[in-house]
Amino acid sequence: MPGLYTHTVRNDGTTVSALIYNGDHQNHIDNLIPSLIDDYSTSVGQMQSTVDPGEVGTESLAVTLAGEVERLRFVIKEMRGTAQWYESLATRVVDVPMVFTTSATPEVWPDGSTTVRGWLWKVPHQAWVESDVTFTFYRRGSVSSGTAVMNLSITRIRKDAAPSTFVSSLTFNFTPGDTNTHTTDNVASAASFNAGDYLQITLTRLGADGGDTLAGNVLCDGLTATLTAFAGRP
Amino acid sequence: MPGLYTHTAILDGAVLSASVYNGDHQNHINNREPSKVDDLSGTITEFGQERDPGELGSEILAISMAEEIKSLRFAIAEMKIVAWYPTAFTRTQPLNCLVFDTGGGGWPNAATTHVHGYWRVPGSYASGNLTFQLFRRANGTGTAVMNADVYRFRNGSASSLIQTFNANYTDSAPGFGDITHEVLYSVTSSNFQVGDVLLFDISRLGSHVDDTFTGTVFFDGTSIAFVSIAGRP
Numbered sequence: 001m002p003g004l005y006t007h008t009v010r011n012d013g014t015t016v017s018a019l020i021y022n023g024d025h026q027n028h029i030d031n032l033i034p035s036l037i038d039d040y041s042t043s044v045g046q047m048q049s050t051v052d053p054g055e056v057g058t059e060s061l062a063v064t065l066a067g068e069v070e071r072l073r074f075v076i077k078e079m080r081g082t083a084q085w086y087e088s089l090a091t092r093v094v095d096v097p098m099v100f101t102t103s104a105t106p107e108v109w110p111d112g113s114t115t116v117r118g119w120l121w122k123v124p125h126q127a128w129v130e131s132d133v134t135f136t137f138y139r140r141g142s143v144s145s146g147t148a149v150m151n152l153s154i155t156r157i158r159k160d161a162a163p164s165t166f167v168s169s170l171t172f173n174f175t176p177g178d179t180n181t182h183t184t185d186n187v188a189s190a191a192s193f194n195a196g197d198y199l200q201i202t203l204t205r206l207g208a209d210g211g212d213t214l215a216g217n218v219l220c221d222g223l224t225a226t227l228t229a230f231a232g233r234p
Numbered sequence: 235m236p237g238l239y240t241h242t243a244i245l246d247g248a249v250l251s252a253s254v255y256n257g258d259h260q261n262h263i264n265n266r267e268p269s270k271v272d273d274l275s276g277t278i279t280e281f282g283q284e285r286d287p288g289e290l291g292s293e294i295l296a297i298s299m300a301e302e303i304k305s306l307r308f309a310i311a312e313m314k315i316v317a318w319y320p321t322a323f324t325r326t327q328p329l330n331c332l333v334f335d336t337g338g339g340g341w342p343n344a345a346t347t348h349v350h351g352y353w354r355v356p357g358s359y360a361s362g363n364l365t366f367q368l369f370r371r372a373n374g375t376g377t378a379v380m381n382a383d384v385y386r387f388r389n390g391s392a393s394s395l396i397q398t399f400n401a402n403y404t405d406s407a408p409g410f411g412d413i414t415h416e417v418l419y420s421v422t423s424s425n426f427q428v429g430d431v432l433l434f435d436i437s438r439l440g441s442h443v444d445d446t447f448t449g450t451v452f453f454d455g456t457s458i459a460f461v462s463i464a465g466r467p
Contacts, residue, residue: 016250025258029236029237030237035274035299035301039302041305065299083290086287099332099453122455157414157454160413162413163412196326233312233465234466
């Protein structure tokens with residue numbers, strides 16, 4: 001595509017006065033502004049075009065203004081970790097730190113007693129997009145047979161407010177079938193919390209319950225939160 | 235503003251020689267370079283202009299170089315949060331803590347108990363004091379005697395207690411249920427640098443003679459607010 005301005009067409013026989021001649025050249029200069037230079041997005045493919053500018057010592061120098069644009073796009077894409085430089089949102093998986101356990105052995109829920117493990121997660125202030133958050137629990141049995149009776153609670157904690165439990169003693173039993181690590185998801189509804197709130201997550205094993213038939217420990221291998229966040233935002 | 239070069243004006247009656255004619259056109263070609271193109275920052279308002287380029291599958295194609303620049307600004311601003319160019323931004327990061335209370339609540343009565351949180355001063359830290367935010371909750375009368383100590387660990391240096399805060403807790407509205415309350419402490423910037431690890435040790439001296447609160451003070455979370463380089467993890 002050409003520049004986004006026009007030239008006044010002259011006809012045969014026109015006397016090229018100084019006014020016309022100088023004016024026609026000045027026209028090119030006057031229109032050399034970003035809004036009258038064509039885009040580098042004539043198609044979605046061209047809009048997505050990027051070029052790696054290289055690293056310190058192995059720089060890839062642009063040879064056109066289009067190349068400059070492509071290199072800036074590339075850096076944005078690198079920072080965002082998205083497929084395209086302009087994608088606003090990305091799925092982010094973060095570790096949720098354990099805060100407390102009532103077990104004498106920190107990494108387990110033992111058999112024969114009630115033990116609680118608690119995590120605390122702060123809903124990211126600036127990054128979280130108001131959508132549901134998936135908590136993924138990594139559990140493992142020290143023995144392969146039986147079922148551990150467990151339940152899950154999630155409580156919202158907010159400044160100047162009473163705690164609000166929006167997942168209350170949800171059945172979250174664990175039947176491993178082997179001694180490998182297994183994941184179980186719980187989707188926390190975005191309607192239950194805001195950015196900046198803390199979510200206290202507790203997973204309790206009722207090891208003395210008659211229905212608890214797993215004659216060994218349930219081991220905690222981790223907890224993650226999967227959320228939709230603004231790409232590239234800390 | 236026009237392009238940043240000039241045309242040599244001719245006068246009426248001048249002979250339009252090949253040299254003049256070709257030279258005047260070549261002049262435009264010679265000046266078709268970014269440093270001779272006018273800016274998109276004629277005013278603060280124009281300097282701040284951004285344009286949403288859309289999303290995957292709903293792209294909004296730019297129609298000029300000005301729109302290309304505004305689209306790039308927009309993508310940067312989405313990462314930096316406030317706008318595309320400010321360097322500093324106040325960020326709040328959670329401080330991950332471990333509660334040393336097998337009851338799982340926080341700080342019980344009649345014992346000395348601790349909550350520990352480690353935080354590494356990140357490379358994105360820019361300047362200024364840290365604001366250490368503590369959320370606690372209790373329901374009852376009396377005062378819990380508490381301290382918040384901040385220790386600094388630095389490679390090759392002895393550990394150092396850099397600040398101690400009186401963190402006594404008194405329920406401001408006893409009988410009205412467990413309401414979470416926030417308290418803020420300022421950690422002085424001269425006490426730490428990027429790469430240091432800070433330990434926040436929040437303790438309750440539940441057996442202290444002045445500790446008159448008979449229940450548990452619940453730990454509801456902590457975070458650190460600091461001025462960071464915007465967009466830097």
